[in-house]
Amino acid sequence: MKSTNPNKPACNNIDTKSEPAKRFYHYTCLLWLPSIMREGIKNGEIPVDPAIPYQQSKLATNLSTNGNREDQLRIWAVGCFDKTRIRLTVDVQERELINYRQLRERFSIRAKWAKLLAPIQERKHWFYAFGGVPTEKISGVELWNEGRYAPIAGADLDKLIAAIEAERNRALHIEVAKSGRFSGYRTVQLHNGISSSWLLDGSSW
Known part of the structure; x- marks a missing residue:
């Protein structure tokens, strides 16, 4: 329907793409940072199945409006990896x-x-992007270090990514299930003869 007021734009002419972007956070572990910075955030975690508390899916990416690490520890700092080590601004x-x-x-x-899954007060912060988040929408990378998130970029970020990839190749074997209920789920194991890795920084390792 077109507007009869020449000073007021018609509804069907409004450019919804001009809507300002909103700031969200995505928490992840050191291991996945290199692939995220190359390909964007592709493997989201959808909490839909009690048998797989945070099932990975290429269809969705989990985001939060809450940037407080303390509120994330019970959710993301479990298992073999501490997924609060990296905070991405999206x-x-x-x-x-x-x-x-x-x-x-x-x-x-x-x-x-x-x-x-999480405290009731935390769920209001949760959002999901189906199709993932491309790299160009990641506006900041922060590393948890010495009690705070510190921005990391440029040459320092490149060095961190190179160190992660070198350690992953040295110590870890990663497989992705191709079929069945666990299809798309990534499993990580130490190479034979390797007893530890600084990439395995979770509470249960």
């Missing part, structure tokens, strides 16, 4: 995302299971 338009309530409706996540 600038996307909110209309490109779905929130946690919409995610529950889409995947029919039961309320009893949802209560186990």
Whole structure:
């Protein structure tokens, strides 16, 4: 419907692409930083199945409006990796995302299971980008070090990525399940003869 007021633009002429981007955060471990900086954030984690608490899927990327590491520890600093070590700043338009309530409706996540995922006050910060987040929408990389997140960029970021890749090649074997219920899920093991790696920094290692 066109506007009859010459000073007011018609609704169908509004450029929704001009909507300002909103700031979100994506938490990840050191191991996945090199691939993210090359290819964007592709492997999201969708909490839909009690048997796989944070199932990886190439269809979605988890984002949060909460930049406080302390609130993330129970969620992301478990298992073999501490996924609070890296905090990525991501600038996307909110209309490109779905929130946690919409995610529950889409995947029919039961309320009893949802209560186990995270504190109620944290869920309001959760959003999901289906299709991932391209590298050009990552506006900042921060490394948790000495009690705070510190920005890392340029040559320092390149050195960190090179060190991670060298350590991964030295110590770790990574496989991706091709079929079945765990399809797309990545498993990480130490190479034969290797007893430890600084990339395995999670609480259960």
